[in-house]
Amino acid sequence: MTADVVALLRAALGDRVDTSTASREAARADKSGHAAVGTPLAIVHATSVRDVQETLRTASATGTPVVTRGAATGLAGGANAGAGEIALSMRSMNRLLEVRAEDLLAVVEPGILNADLDRGLAPHGLWWPPDPASREVSTVGGNIATGAGGLLCAKYGVVRDAVLALDVVLADGRLLHLGHRSVKGVTGLDLTALMIGSEGTLGVIVGATLKLRRRVPGAPRTLTATFTGVRDAANAAAAVTASGRQPAIMELMDAASLAAVHAHLALPDPSRGEAQLTVQTDGPTAADDAGAIAAVLAACGGEVRLAEDDSDAAQLWRVRRSLHPAMEALGTTLIEDVSVPRSALPAMFDEIARIEREYALTIPTVCHAGDGNLHPNFVFTGPDVPDAVWAAADDLFRAALRLGGTLTGEHGIGVLKRRWLKVELGEDQWQLQRQIARVFDPAGILNPGKVFAPPPPSSAVPYHGGT
Amino acid sequence: MTADVVALLRAALGDRVDTSTASREAARADKSGHAAVGTPLAIVHATSVRDVQETLRTASATGTPVVTRGAATGLAGGANAGAGEIALSMRSMNRLLEVRAEDLLAVVEPGILNADLDRGLAPHGLWWPPDPASREVSTVGGNIATGAGGLLCAKYGVVRDAVLALDVVLADGRLLHLGHRSVKGVTGLDLTALMIGSEGTLGVIVGATLKLRRRVPGAPRTLTATFTGVRDAANAAAAVTASGRQPAIMELMDAASLAAVHAHLALPDPSRGEAQLTVQTDGPTAADDAGAIAAVLAACGGEVRLAEDDSDAAQLWRVRRSLHPAMEALGTTLIEDVSVPRSALPAMFDEIARIEREYALTIPTVCHAGDGNLHPNFVFTGPDVPDAVWAAADDLFRAALRLGGTLTGEHGIGVLKRRWLKVELGEDQWQLQRQIARVFDPAGILNPGKVFAPPPPSSAVPYHGGT
Numbered sequence: 001m002t003a004d005v006v007a008l009l010r011a012a013l014g015d016r017v018d019t020s021t022a023s024r025e026a027a028r029a030d031k032s033g034h035a036a037v038g039t040p041l042a043i044v045h046a047t048s049v050r051d052v053q054e055t056l057r058t059a060s061a062t063g064t065p066v067v068t069r070g071a072a073t074g075l076a077g078g079a080n081a082g083a084g085e086i087a088l089s090m091r092s093m094n095r096l097l098e099v100r101a102e103d104l105l106a107v108v109e110p111g112i113l114n115a116d117l118d119r120g121l122a123p124h125g126l127w128w129p130p131d132p133a134s135r136e137v138s139t140v141g142g143n144i145a146t147g148a149g150g151l152l153c154a155k156y157g158v159v160r161d162a163v164l165a166l167d168v169v170l171a172d173g174r175l176l177h178l179g180h181r182s183v184k185g186v187t188g189l190d191l192t193a194l195m196i197g198s199e200g201t202l203g204v205i206v207g208a209t210l211k212l213r214r215r216v217p218g219a220p221r222t223l224t225a226t227f228t229g230v231r232d233a234a235n236a237a238a239a240v241t242a243s244g245r246q247p248a249i250m251e252l253m254d255a256a257s258l259a260a261v262h263a264h265l266a267l268p269d270p271s272r273g274e275a276q277l278t279v280q281t282d283g284p285t286a287a288d289d290a291g292a293i294a295a296v297l298a299a300c301g302g303e304v305r306l307a308e309d310d311s312d313a314a315q316l317w318r319v320r321r322s323l324h325p326a327m328e329a330l331g332t333t334l335i336e337d338v339s340v341p342r343s344a345l346p347a348m349f350d351e352i353a354r355i356e357r358e359y360a361l362t363i364p365t366v367c368h369a370g371d372g373n374l375h376p377n378f379v380f381t382g383p384d385v386p387d388a389v390w391a392a393a394d395d396l397f398r399a400a401l402r403l404g405g406t407l408t409g410e411h412g413i414g415v416l417k418r419r420w421l422k423v424e425l426g427e428d429q430w431q432l433q434r435q436i437a438r439v440f441d442p443a444g445i446l447n448p449g450k451v452f453a454p455p456p457p458s459s460a461v462p463y464h465g466g467t
Numbered sequence: 468m469t470a471d472v473v474a475l476l477r478a479a480l481g482d483r484v485d486t487s488t489a490s491r492e493a494a495r496a497d498k499s500g501h502a503a504v505g506t507p508l509a510i511v512h513a514t515s516v517r518d519v520q521e522t523l524r525t526a527s528a529t530g531t532p533v534v535t536r537g538a539a540t541g542l543a544g545g546a547n548a549g550a551g552e553i554a555l556s557m558r559s560m561n562r563l564l565e566v567r568a569e570d571l572l573a574v575v576e577p578g579i580l581n582a583d584l585d586r587g588l589a590p591h592g593l594w595w596p597p598d599p600a601s602r603e604v605s606t607v608g609g610n611i612a613t614g615a616g617g618l619l620c621a622k623y624g625v626v627r628d629a630v631l632a633l634d635v636v637l638a639d640g641r642l643l644h645l646g647h648r649s650v651k652g653v654t655g656l657d658l659t660a661l662m663i664g665s666e667g668t669l670g671v672i673v674g675a676t677l678k679l680r681r682r683v684p685g686a687p688r689t690l691t692a693t694f695t696g697v698r699d700a701a702n703a704a705a706a707v708t709a710s711g712r713q714p715a716i717m718e719l720m721d722a723a724s725l726a727a728v729h730a731h732l733a734l735p736d737p738s739r740g741e742a743q744l745t746v747q748t749d750g751p752t753a754a755d756d757a758g759a760i761a762a763v764l765a766a767c768g769g770e771v772r773l774a775e776d777d778s779d780a781a782q783l784w785r786v787r788r789s790l791h792p793a794m795e796a797l798g799t800t801l802i803e804d805v806s807v808p809r810s811a812l813p814a815m816f817d818e819i820a821r822i823e824r825e826y827a828l829t830i831p832t833v834c835h836a837g838d839g840n841l842h843p844n845f846v847f848t849g850p851d852v853p854d855a856v857w858a859a860a861d862d863l864f865r866a867a868l869r870l871g872g873t874l875t876g877e878h879g880i881g882v883l884k885r886r887w888l889k890v891e892l893g894e895d896q897w898q899l900q901r902q903i904a905r906v907f908d909p910a911g912i913l914n915p916g917k918v919f920a921p922p923p924p925s926s927a928v929p930y931h932g933g934t
Contacts, residue, residue, distance in 0.1 A: 100808070100810065101709060102705055102708055102709045102809060102810040103708075103808040103809050103810050103839075104708070104809075105808070125711065146653065147653035147657070148653075149651045149653075153650055153651055154650055157624070157628060158650070158651060160627065160628075160657065160660060161624060161627075161628040170895075170899075174895050176893070176895055176896050176899070177893070177896075178896070180806075180871065180872060180873040181807075181808045181871035181872065182806040182807055182808055182838070182839050182840070182871070182872045182873055182876065183620055183621055183625070183806070183809070183838035183839055183840070184616045184620055184625060184806045184835075184838055184839070184840045184873075184876035184877055185806055185872075185873035185875070185876060186613065186614035186615075186616075186664040186873075186875050186876065186877060186878070186879050186880075187873050187874050187875055187880060187884075187888065187891050187892065188880065188888055188891075188892055188896075188897075188900050188918065188919075189661055189664070189665055189669075189900045189903060189904070190614070190627065190660055190661060190663060190664055191661075191896070191899070191900065191903075193627060193657055193660030193661065193663075194656055194657060194658075194660065194661050196657060196660075197653040197656070197657055198656055202656075214711045214713070238569055241569060241570075241571070242568060242569045244592065244681045246681070284751060284752050285751050339647075339649040339650070339651045339652055340648075340649055341567070341570040341572070341648045341649055342569060342570050342571075342650070343567065343569040343570050368651075371649070371650035371651055372570075372649050372650055372651070373649070373650070373651045404647065404648035404649070405647060405648065405649045405652075406647045406649055406651075406652035406653075406654050407654050408652070408653050408654055409649065409651035409652055409653065410651055410653060411653070412653050413653075413654060413655065417654075421654065421655055424654050424655075425654065425655055426643070426644070428637075428641050428643055429643050429644075429645065429655075429658070430655070432637075432643070432658070432906065432907070433655050433656045433658065435906045436656060436658075436903055436906050437656070439899065439902045439903050439906060440899070451655065452655075
């Protein structure tokens with residue numbers, strides 16, 4: 001049967017069907033640290049919509065699961081393919097097909113990297129706002145399939161706000177055109193929106209019509225403010241939001257994350273407990289906004305530093321940008337991703353402090369403070385997430401939900417959070433969502449075991465960190 | 468059976484169950500001119516989530532259809548209730564429950580009027596952008612259920628971009644909480660987005676958490692430009708979009724609509740063929756943007772007039788605002804609602820001119836030129852839409868689809884456009900959408916006969932204009 005599937009794929013797709021051990025091994029993992037059990041049958045490198053349709057027709061005919069992947073930069077294991085599965089890579093479908101400045105839209109294939117799209121749009125003076133930290137190495141299709149967020153969401157919106165239309169191949173190989181090229185449109189149900197963040201469970205995105213903006217004019221301004229504790233920094237961030245000045249970016253680093261980065265970069269140690277906000281303003285009022293925000297932060301007790309020039313700004317941003325390498329230097333990292341209403345940030349940091357005490361852990365945390373999305377980092381030794389870390393993560397998720405927030409602001413459910421999906425959705429909504437997924441994929445061959453799969457029998461999730 | 472349903476409702480809901488002839492007659496119609504066949508069994512004036520749940524439990528138990536309505540300002544017949552149906556009015560659930568400036572969110576009941584919400588938010592310096600022309604008399608719940616747009620969508624987004632969470636009662640009476648209070652969140656499928664524009668077919672919206680903005684600071688600027696023909700005006704609008712200056716509002720009136728309004732207001736007749744753009748800029752760069760846009764319009768051959776002050780601006784806007792009364796003075800009006808990519812506006816006006824010639828009709832057309840949404844008006848005598856008008860409308864819809872647009876930018880499908888739903892969606896997507904609706908409402912009691920109902924056997928749609 002296994003040989004049959006690969007033979008059928010090869011008959012239809014020739015050398016786009018890759019069964020090399022290296023490729024099949026690579027398709028087991030993303031950037032989460034999680035890897036699937038076993039290796040997939042093959043990885044199909046689709047180069048056209050027709051390739052995707054052929055793959056899904058073969059998969060449907062043989063009942064073979066299909067796991068779609070882009071650049072595999074996901075942080076929840078959603079694109080990891082294992083034993084008996086076909087890995088369907090969209091990475092080779094990476095063309096920027098159309099740019100229409102007069103309509104503020106672009107049409108892309110899903111495998112284009114976010115940064116390559118940006119380089120393609122820049123000469124037209126255009127810009128697609130969704131801007132995940134992984135932009136240099138992640139695909140637009142993955143960005144859409146995950147509903148990935150980024151640093152700019154408070155000012156410039158989330159992915160859902162920036163997609164006009166999607167072409168989608170269903171599990172049985174049929175091609176659907178969802179949405180339209182106009183700004184407005186309310187014909188029937190909004191399946192374009194439903195696809196965003198569906199993590200490969202509803203269909204395969206083979207084309208996207210993106211809603212663009214003009215590039216923001218003028219030079220951005222950058223400032224930092226340090227505080228004697230993370231709670232003060234979180235309160236200051238809330239004060240900025242309450243002031244009505246809208247930063248483009250507002251990032252918060254708690255004491256543990258700031259200290260780890262300073263050590264990693266061989267900078268002088270920060271004061272004990274010191275936390276930091278880094279803020280960027282942009283647009284025609286960038287300078288005025290930066291001044292007003294500086295005043296708010298100083299009034300909240302912050303020690304403020306305005307970047308003098310672009311090079312100085314780059315130095316300030318280097319600290320925030322070095323968080324992941326600094327964590328990796330400490331050990332295996334499980335990056336969490338809860339999101340809360342902005343006013344609940346101080347309370348959420350209190351919860352993190354409580355969890356640190358109760359589980360005897362240090363949880364270095366950075367936060368998109370402009371939008372309330374926190375990334376607590378659990379760092380441990382060895383490849384497997386210790387039980388105590390999962391117990392602490394469970395506590396963390398429930399705290400975020402109590403505060404009106406969510407399990408995942410931008411990374412998705414994938415494999416790593418399927419245990420908690422029902423906790424957030426409730427039984428009724430969880431069942432409803434599963435039934436909707438079954439309408440798209442009656443045989444359940446699209447990314448099975450992810451998102452809606454019943455929680456595994458034990459708390460243990462296969463995990464092989466440090467990739 | 469009929470008596471049983473009303474008796475059961477009354478036992479559960481007492482005097483919130485209204486069977487007066489006047490109320491039941493009123494529940495047959497919205498602002499589209501369409502009225503349902505027959506009168507509903509009763510109208511339930513829900514005052515709480517529990518009332519809605521009781522209504523739906525009774526409806527489910529007895530297999531009785533439920534048609535949800537707000538202020539009945541719809542333009543597609545979606546809220547019209549007829550024989551054998553329960554009309555469920557949300558108009559009495561009209562409280563502004565919570566305003567959180569620090570989180571830029573508000574929680575409302577669905578029956579609150581858009582304008583009342585705005586009056587409630589203004590003292591907090593806050594604003595909910597979705598701004599239909601009907602704002603003084605339409606509800607927020609109806610706005611969301613329709614995906615209604617308005618004048619500001621190009622700059623400030625559509626309804627989908629402005630809703631964080633919805634509370635929804637399903638057909639069987641269960642209450643679901645969709646979405647979250649945080650800016651970001653990608654837990655499972657985005658059912659909040661799916662509800663927006665679902666026109667009462669998936670569930671009853673009983674609460675909404677709205678994503679707010681700060682009120683735009685500074686005084687807006689208004690200007691008009693007249694052109695010798697509508698094609699020139701459409702090209703000028705496209706040139707404004709291409710210039711990178713973003714108007715808050717950009718409205719286009721073609722010659723027939725401009726002449727009709729001038730006659731209605733007893734203003735001097737415009738020149739033959741004269742079309743007009745009315746533009747508003749806002750925010751910190753309002754004056755600079757207005758100057759730049761004036762220059763673009765003048766370069767496109769427009770005769771530009773900048774409003775000198777607020778009172779002058781109000782006079783300029785009075786012309787655009789008088790369109791509907793002017794149309795009503797001419798006869799019964801069928802207001803259409805196609806939307807196209809902005810660059811296709813000149814081509815769409817060419818199609819309208821062709822349709823006018825081929826069907827020997829005059830089709831006064833106004834257009835949200837900033838976003839490409841056109842409202843061609845078919846005016847006729849008597850209560851019923853003539854066959855020639857439906858034939859011309861059919862031609863109009865297909866032209867918009869050929870140009871990459873949609874049947875409906877902001878009014879919805881309701882009853883009046885269900886014939887064409889499959890033309891836009893295609894058979895496969897139409898079937899998929901119907902199946903999704905059945906997951907929410909297996910017995911098909913929510914707004915049956917609307918949106919997904921099979922097209923009626925003849926082209927005739929019951930219509931009783933002039934409401």
